[in-house]
Amino acid sequence: MSAWELAVRWRAAAPRVSGVRLLEGVAGVVLVLLFSQALVGPLFADPANPDASAVLRLIWPPVYAVTLLLMLARPGAVLDHLGGAWPILLLVGLALASMLWSLDPGVTLRRAIALVFTTLFGIWLAAAFSWRELLRVLAAGFAILAAGSFLAGALVPGFGVMQEIHPGAWKGLWWEKNTLGAMMAWALLAFLAAGALDRHYGALWRALVPLALLLVLLSTSKTALLASLVAIAGTGSIALARKGFGFAALTMSAGLLGVLALGFVLAIGPGVILEMLGRDATLTGRTDIWAALVRLIAERPWTGFGYGAFWETDGGPVHWVRLATAWDVPTAHNAWIETALALGLPGLGLALFVYLRALVGGFARLFAGRETYWALPFLVMWGVISLSESSMLQQNSLVWAVLVATAVKLSAPRDQA
Template identity: 50%
Template sequence: MSAFALADRWRGALPRFRFALALEAGLAVFLIFMFSSALFSLVFGGDEEGSPVLRLIWPPVYLLTLILVLMRPVPVLGLMVRAWPLVILAALPMVSAFWSLDAGLSLRRGLGVLMPAVFGLWLASRYSWTDLIRLLALSLGVLAVGSLIMAVAFPAYGVMSEVHPGAWAGLWEQKNRLGAVMAIATMGGMAAALTTPYRREVRYWGALVILAVFLVLMSTSRTALMACMIGFGSPLMIYCARQGFIWAALAVFSGLLGVFALTLVIAIGPGVILEALGRDPTLTGRTDIWAGLIRAVADRPWTGFGWGVFWLQEEGPVHWVRQATQWEVPSAHNSWLEIALGLGVPGAALAFGVYLMGLGASLKRLFSGVETYWALPGMAIWGLTSMSESVFMTTNGFTWMLFCITFSKLCARRGS
């Protein structure tokens, strides 16, 4: 008998207590809160590299994740086999240490990509879709209530006073972070309201949606507002699509029309729309950054520069990007370019392929299963934000963790 089988038998022989289930759910909510990085920058200041204290926070988080996995090793390993493209992608940043400009940094930051994926695999193997959606919505609700309290009771921390005075940032240091998380919270509340088996819960999830939309508006983030519209409207369209042929035709037609309009705007006239929204037609200088980064990727197209090192090597290739843009560019502001800088074009292609697999699996379940209410809007939002922000496959990243949970669960057997 294998060690994993013995561990599973040992766990099954333990006395079963009701509080164990609540404790497990509580730990899951705690880890989701930690991966959201809420309060981190407000309390400790700076990012992981600028604050040594933040580096000390993650080892206990990783250890707790591994303990949860060891309590259910067989289901997690089975799901790893089914979600093997995600496992390979999550491990690749650590492998990049072999060609990295800073091997130690790539190993450390690569571990921060792998562990959210491991947590996602555990969570996906532990809960059914209905319970998983409710748990995610509950976690997002904690973040929403916490952000409201921070902005109202502690405005010196929860409301920005510089750069964007008056914009709410909640539990984070920047308004766009609050907007991005609350757009997901809107989607989570809608998905939970439409899928919960308990009618009395609908009012609570409805309250979460109202609060999340309010916080998105107070963040003044236009990208988050677009994501919020997707998070609110997509579950409703999916619900309508399941109410009969006429409603399904209208919902599908509306979705296709929206995709066509977005494609047309991107291909023909994004500048006009952006100016109408009060935005810089160059996406606040992003196109200048992208031009310089494309040249940098061309220097090492097959391997990239190693995970998480490009922006920290002051005398490296980033110097020329910052010289060309005339400001201290902190990131690529595009997920796929960011991945290409660390893993090369093949790595970026693999990441985009995994995303497309998740999107395709979500679309296949449009007319059946509760999972589509969360998975399809989520894939749409993450695809949208990945075009203008480096949010996909980030070290200890919230969006990355949510994607890993969703992708892993989509790979599981139906009904599990």
């Protein structure tokens, strides 16, 4: 008997428990909150070395165990979605295999295992919920995070507002302002998309949009503000495109011209974009980091330095990067360079395939399916943020889990949203 037949028989024989859907929804919201690393991280971990926190080390194993139990409760649905997740699983498998050539095999193994479970959580989200239910879970989680961040900033400014670096900028439930800004940009999109999909609570989700936008502004993160504008413009453009052929042609032409203009500017003068974001042409030293890292990638183009190990090996090549840039660089601040650094050019190519495959799937649903109000703007926003943040293959990261869930659902047959 095949594994598929066993899963079907198991599902058919399982007792029907009332309230299971509600319990799954609650579990989904709780896991969204935990993977966001809100509150717990700032309270119990050093932002420079969160892996050293004993509290976090105790929290994650039960989270992974719950994720496995939730997947085992829906074996058929999970197996249905694993086929569409093959490039993601291959990429995660490469991260795990990189232990064989890593600068620090122990660090790579530990972080790759965490990445596996983060990815499994994303696959479970895709398998367990329809698009409408998934947006409900995400919007509910983000609503709690938005309310908590607002209360932290308004009532406990010593915790919720930055005091020394960037004084006055709100950081909410996280370590610093940019994380609050990024999370609230995702929240804004989740509220807009849930408002479009959810017939019962759409008005509630739309009412939360101003709160998310307010927190983006209070964070003073210009990148988050740009992402928020993409969310608003993206959902608006999809609505216009569906009004008729004329609107569709205008929207798609404007989008194409925008992409071409962005590519042209990035090719001949990225400083223009950086100045628009209120930064100098080195983007707080990031272009200097990228130049140094590209040279190092060229030294190990086919393997990279191992998943999660490059920045943790002080005696390794990271020493020369920090010496050249004259500051304690923590990450590549670019998802694609970070991936090539860890997994070499094969990993970079596979990561690009994962992203572009999902993006094509999002565009394919431009004129059919309300899920496009989430999927397409999310992928565009993620692509923009990936240019300045290491957002690919991040262990214990809500954004990576949601990217996995979105990509996997786009590769599966359409459900009734």
